[in-house]
Amino acid sequence: MPTTSSLQIGADDLAFPRLNALSYWLYLFSGILVGVSFFQGSTFAGGWTMYAPLNTPAYIPGEGLGATSVVLALIMFTAAVTMGSVNFLTTMYRMRAEGLRMRDIPIFSLSINLTVWMMLFAFAALLAALMILASDHVIGTTYFQFANDGSTLGTSAENPGASLLWAHLFWFFGHPEVYIVFFPALGAMAEIFQTFTGRRLVGRKWFIISMVLVAIQSFIVWMHHMFLTGINLPIKTIFMATTIGISLPFDLMVFSLIYTMAKGRVRFKTPFLFSLGALLLFILGGITGVFLGAIVLDYQFRGTYWVVAHFHYVMFGGATALIGGLYYWYPKMTGKMYDEFLGKVHFATFFVGFNLLYFPMFIAWETPRRVFEYPADLQIWHNLSTVGGFILGASMLVMFYNLFVSIWRGEDAGESPWKYASTAEWAVGSPPKLENFPGLPSYASGSLEFLDDEEVAERTGKPPGAGVAADGGTASDGGTARNIRAVTAPATPTAAAHETGGEGHASHASFWPFLVSLGGFIAFLGLSGVRTGSPVYVGMAAVGGLATVGSLVGMTRESFHAPEMAIAERWPFEGVEKMKLGMWTFLASDVVLFGGFIGSYAFVRVAYGWSDWHHDLIPAEHVTMPGLINTYLLLTSSFLVVLAMVAAKREWRGATTASLAGTFALGVGFLVNKGIEWNHLFHIHSEMFPNGWTLSTNIGSSTFYLTTGLHGAHVVVGLVICGYMTIRAWNGAYQGDDKPIEYFGLYWHFVDIVWLFLFPLFYIL
Amino acid sequence: MPSDTIAHAVGVPLHGGDVRAPADVFNSIFEVFLVLGTVVGIVVVAYTMYHAIKYRDSGSTDDPYADTVERPQLGEKPTGGTGGRKVFYSFGISAVIVVSLIAWTYTTLLYIENGPDESQAAIDAIEIEVEGFQFGWNFVYPNGHETNSLVVPQDRVIKLQVTSLDVFHNFGIPELRVKTDALPGQYTSAWFTASETGEYTAKCYELCGTGHSLMVTSVEVVPQSEYDEWYADTQSSGNGTSGNVTAAIDAGATTAVGGAPA
Numbered sequence A: 001m002p003t004t005s006s007l008q009i010g011a012d013d014l015a016f017p018r019l020n021a022l023s024y025w026l027y028l029f030s031g032i033l034v035g036v037s038f039f040q041g042s043t044f045a046g047g048w049t050m051y052a053p054l055n056t057p058a059y060i061p062g063e064g065l066g067a068t069s070v071v072l073a074l075i076m077f078t079a080a081v082t083m084g085s086v087n088f089l090t091t092m093y094r095m096r097a098e099g100l101r102m103r104d105i106p107i108f109s110l111s112i113n114l115t116v117w118m119m120l121f122a123f124a125a126l127l128a129a130l131m132i133l134a135s136d137h138v139i140g141t142t143y144f145q146f147a148n149d150g151s152t153l154g155t156s157a158e159n160p161g162a163s164l165l166w167a168h169l170f171w172f173f174g175h176p177e178v179y180i181v182f183f184p185a186l187g188a189m190a191e192i193f194q195t196f197t198g199r200r201l202v203g204r205k206w207f208i209i210s211m212v213l214v215a216i217q218s219f220i221v222w223m224h225h226m227f228l229t230g231i232n233l234p235i236k237t238i239f240m241a242t243t244i245g246i247s248l249p250f251d252l253m254v255f256s257l258i259y260t261m262a263k264g265r266v267r268f269k270t271p272f273l274f275s276l277g278a279l280l281l282f283i284l285g286g287i288t289g290v291f292l293g294a295i296v297l298d299y300q301f302r303g304t305y306w307v308v309a310h311f312h313y314v315m316f317g318g319a320t321a322l323i324g325g326l327y328y329w330y331p332k333m334t335g336k337m338y339d340e341f342l343g344k345v346h347f348a349t350f351f352v353g354f355n356l357l358y359f360p361m362f363i364a365w366e367t368p369r370r371v372f373e374y375p376a377d378l379q380i381w382h383n384l385s386t387v388g389g390f391i392l393g394a395s396m397l398v399m400f401y402n403l404f405v406s407i408w409r410g411e412d413a414g415e416s417p418w419k420y421a422s423t424a425e426w427a428v429g430s431p432p433k434l435e436n437f438p439g440l441p442s443y444a445s446g447s448l449e450f451l452d453d454e455e456v457a458e459r460t461g462k463p464p465g466a467g468v469a470a471d472g473g474t475a476s477d478g479g480t481a482r483n484i485r486a487v488t489a490p491a492t493p494t495a496a497a498h499e500t501g502g503e504g505h506a507s508h509a510s511f512w513p514f515l516v517s518l519g520g521f522i523a524f525l526g527l528s529g530v531r532t533g534s535p536v537y538v539g540m541a542a543v544g545g546l547a548t549v550g551s552l553v554g555m556t557r558e559s560f561h562a563p564e565m566a567i568a569e570r571w572p573f574e575g576v577e578k579m580k581l582g583m584w585t586f587l588a589s590d591v592v593l594f595g596g597f598i599g600s601y602a603f604v605r606v607a608y609g610w611s612d613w614h615h616d617l618i619p620a621e622h623v624t625m626p627g628l629i630n631t632y633l634l635l636t637s638s639f640l641v642v643l644a645m646v647a648a649k650r651e652w653r654g655a656t657t658a659s660l661a662g663t664f665a666l667g668v669g670f671l672v673n674k675g676i677e678w679n680h681l682f683h684i685h686s687e688m689f690p691n692g693w694t695l696s697t698n699i700g701s702s703t704f705y706l707t708t709g710l711h712g713a714h715v716v717v718g719l720v721i722c723g724y725m726t727i728r729a730w731n732g733a734y735q736g737d738d739k740p741i742e743y744f745g746l747y748w749h750f751v752d753i754v755w756l757f758l759f760p761l762f763y764i765l
Numbered sequence B: 001m002p003s004d005t006i007a008h009a010v011g012v013p014l015h016g017g018d019v020r021a022p023a024d025v026f027n028s029i030f031e032v033f034l035v036l037g038t039v040v041g042i043v044v045v046a047y048t049m050y051h052a053i054k055y056r057d058s059g060s061t062d063d064p065y066a067d068t069v070e071r072p073q074l075g076e077k078p079t080g081g082t083g084g085r086k087v088f089y090s091f092g093i094s095a096v097i098v099v100s101l102i103a104w105t106y107t108t109l110l111y112i113e114n115g116p117d118e119s120q121a122a123i124d125a126i127e128i129e130v131e132g133f134q135f136g137w138n139f140v141y142p143n144g145h146e147t148n149s150l151v152v153p154q155d156r157v158i159k160l161q162v163t164s165l166d167v168f169h170n171f172g173i174p175e176l177r178v179k180t181d182a183l184p185g186q187y188t189s190a191w192f193t194a195s196e197t198g199e200y201t202a203k204c205y206e207l208c209g210t211g212h213s214l215m216v217t218s219v220e221v222v223p224q225s226e227y228d229e230w231y232a233d234t235q236s237s238g239n240g241t242s243g244n245v246t247a248a249i250d251a252g253a254t255t256a257v258g259g260a261p262a
């Protein structure tokens, strides 16, 4: 999927290849950790919504270590997703083929772009939720426990916001997640419709605007999953309105697809069959979704098969389009054609199976979810569903057989087996070469052409053979009716281009990302059991933690260069270098992460009673002074980073080193001061808190330690980087090139600004 | 409560049977949605299939629409096809249908949310606290009596205050179309009336652990007189906490909830 998309926009690789590797390995190890969790007694059993407090150790039978592992594995997965998102967005905004404005990129790539934006923010919110949950599991905070001992009656709850807090955090992620899954399918559907109807997407501009609207609105509809939780009528009304609002752009997209068929030359090949099928399923999913938009009906559909049927029509409907996409791009990926007859057989059985599986659920909608008993008169529908399920499953076997066997037996696909396919991926060989394109792709003339080295050199003023264009290659026009003005100059591969191309891609083989992920895996597996005090678990946590940090340092020290495209379309980020853009994107997700933590604090405090909170939960020993001192330390250190930049620009080595060292010292001062403060609070003996004020004392202490602790962890990371840079500055680095200091400064100022929010929230109000 | 006194003085007590039950509200709206949804579904699906089949490629080498539309070409910069106006008309129609349907249900939402507030039936309501736990239900009556299954009189407004003693549950009586979340540390409210006596079932609608499937209990709707008898028994069985309960709970008489003895 990302490959198709980077081909479509004309990028020769991802912006940060090593980050991509790291993301992949983290993803892999998160899966392994979930696998391991099954062997730790029992795994997590609270459903995909993981509602609180069923997700806390108090309500998990046995030791619950497997459940903790799952939570930690999800954190790892989320980290992988966030890295992928940062990488992908940077690629899209920095490495588009020349002449390709954002609105010009193919609709599938655009859908991926919006998907990734949603991922960046939605997964950051999920990360906040999971980190808080993990801290409840591992270090004993009490965010999601409504009463400390887990047995008190609801009426005397000490943290009445616990259960709702999780629901808010989860659905703030959960609703955008629906579109994260669905958008790529929508993009594939539109792409396939264009090719197999031989028509350009009708109302393309409005289709795009609709997608953008949906992506934005997806973050303001989450409470429609919580209509019965007792939220008040005005809020319900607002969320009813936003929910209906978000359904309207989809109407437009559906009609746009329908009218794209008009005056077309519709060919019912397998990819189109699946896309058309997906459209029909989505129409049914949409109509039954309107039922859920009427709150009075929604109340009764809650927890029933109506919901199950509806979201399968929407989400599995989306998957249907992705299967279409698989057939569509299969020749590109493998260079071979699949068997068309088997493809059609697959579609027929799939479509029948699908509807037989899910449609009866609408009729039997009164069946409660996740309950093994249901009224006897509904049995016939459930039987039909079961039959449908087997047919659907069997149909997938046909596909696996087809796609597997076709790798050997399939006919050669050529560059483009599809008439009317228009996007860039069909202009290169199948499967595409590692370097993606024969020359630097450009749309400057209005349609795709590939620039060779010499042309690029002429335009950029650099000598030819500097590796600016990607690998050279022979002209790609295989002959059919096509509009590429073939590569103008003789496109023979130059030795220099080969070298650079080779170098850029060889460094994908860095093994540090693997080691970082392996270390993280061991550390997390250890963390899942540290609360038992078992030396095995504690040892694993320590070893894994050290391994992670060590390999991160190794990764930083490894020299690595991913060449940027010489000529590319970069609106709206022409003036922002790749690293800086990556940093900004990462910080954007970090803002949401802190937003999740701060929002959680505000939420549980309001639920408790804003002013009672201070009176009931916070000891008199918790004073303002340490916070005030730390505010002063951090602000001063930010100032020093700026000085370091100025000094580096003017090539004053001593001043650069001194400023960085000063920053480092002030940061250490911040942590020491915090350490003293915490140590004091841990060990107070007052009438209210005879056993100290620790993480588990109450929800007040939990929020204080965890939120400021997350900030402290950011300071620690900053200090590691700062210390490393101080040493390098001493050895003469950065003179005349202050960019690395600027990137660090961005991060450090951000950490500072966060503190400016935390200080009043936790020390004054 | 002054309204209480006034209603009593006027002497035309509306009882719960005169109130539009949540079940009726749901069923009538659901019917309209089902009919409209089916019609719209058939029309749109047929319309889609009509386009797919009408414009199928005949296999001829001549493009029948060559003079009106341009075909996409490899390597072109993506643009939109002609015919966008139709998209807008169709979209407009669908938007009007959806928005007016939802708007129409909104008044009933207000009714379900607020309950039959101003009527005597509301004052005459019985307020019962519902506590969910792993894995069962606890019902607390106004006199402090606690049971694990629900007994309510026919044609009375029953107001529920629902909470949980441990994890997230959801209390629902499907036949009577009443449902609300049971959250620890929070109360949610719901109300219903039942015009027919008989045995109904209450279920949990949120996954709450291994025994979730077993979180079922019976809801008995009995005639008022039978209920009175049963309720009187619960009082004589001596639950000390019934401070605010009136001595007599006759049909149509004043309230048990927070009211002074009639």
Ligand SMILES: [Cu+2]
Pocket: A174, A175, A178, A221, A222, A224, A225
């Ligand atoms: Cu949603």
Ligand SMILES: [Cu+2]
Pocket: B169, B170, B204, B205, B206, B207, B208, B209, B211, B212, B213, B215
């Ligand atoms: Cu349950």
